[in-house]
Amino acid sequence: MTPLASWRPALARALHLNRALANARYFQLATVRADGRPANRTVVFRGFRLDTNQLMIISDRRAQKIAQLQQSPWAEICWYFPKTREQFRLSGRLSRIDQGNAELQHSDYCDFCQVWEKLSASAREQFYWPPPGQPHHESESPLAPPTDQEQPAENFTLLLFDPIEVDHLDLRSHPHVRHRYGCEAGQWSVEKLNP
Numbered sequence: 192m193t194p195l196a197s198w199r200p201a202l203a204r205a206l207h208l209n210r211a212l213a214n215a216r217y218f219q220l221a222t223v224r225a226d227g228r229p230a231n232r233t234v235v236f237r238g239f240r241l242d243t244n245q246l247m248i249i250s251d252r253r254a255q256k257i258a259q260l261q262q263s264p265w266a267e268i269c270w271y272f273p274k275t276r277e278q279f280r281l282s283g284r285l286s287r288i289d290q291g292n293a294e295l296q297h298s299d300y301c302d303f304c305q306v307w308e309k310l311s312a313s314a315r316e317q318f319y320w321p322p323p324g325q326p327h328h329e330s331e332s333p334l335a336p337p338t339d340q341e342q343p344a345e346n347f348t349l350l351l352f353d354p355i356e357v358d359h360l361d362l363r364s365h366p367h368v369r370h371r372y373g374c375e376a377g378q379w380s381v382e383k384l385n386p
């Protein structure tokens with residue numbers, strides 16, 4: 192069991208105080224393209240993986256971000272909480288759990304299935320749509336999702352984001368307050384920075 196990282200209470204507090212805002216559970220996730228350019232997109236926070244500091248995100252196995260993380264696992268999350276005027280920037284590595292992953296542990300597969308089970312029918316259907324990011328053909332219709340959706344779709348992927356650095360900027364006070372959390376050899380430390 193991984194100890195709770197020292198930045199978790201600040202993030203938990205922001206999530207709690209912003210809970211009435213549905214979009215406070217969206218953040219931007221940047222990855223690195225094969226040519227070194229950044230690629231950024233909005234995703235939904237699916238909670239922390241139990242007993243870890245890993246953030247869970249879901250994706251389609253055919254999406255660009257999956258190919259990008261195979262080239263480079265480095266990624267950055269930028270998360271703004273409008274009600275409390277806080278920004279969290281989390282830097283770390285992404286890994287994935289999906290059915291194409293030959294080294295899947297039993298516990299990985301259980302977590303993967305649990306996230307699938309929590310998805311709404313409309314969220315599940317997207318995994319049967321034509322390949323994301325490819326040219327659209329009017330004649331190409333989405334595959335009918337199977338009536339039994341107990342099994343995760345073949346294209347369903349669970350991404351795990353493992354932070355090594357967290358930059359927390361709080362705009363509520365004047366001057367603003369900024370902290371940087373860093374992880375070395377599994378130990379988190381924090382320092383206060385100029386905003």
Ligand SMILES: Cc1cc2nc3c(=O)[nH]c(=O)nc-3n(C[C@H](O)[C@H](O)[C@H](O)COP(=O)(O)O)c2cc1C
Nearest residue numbers: 217230232233234235249250251254255256257324
């Ligand atoms: C509000 C919002 C939430 C989104 N949530 C997700 C998500 O949880 N997972 C995901 O893969 N894409 C999500 N998307 C779509 C992505 O932003 C992006 O368009 C898609 O993942 C393809 O990105 P890629 O080709 O860079 O992989 C969301 C978009 C919006 C606007």
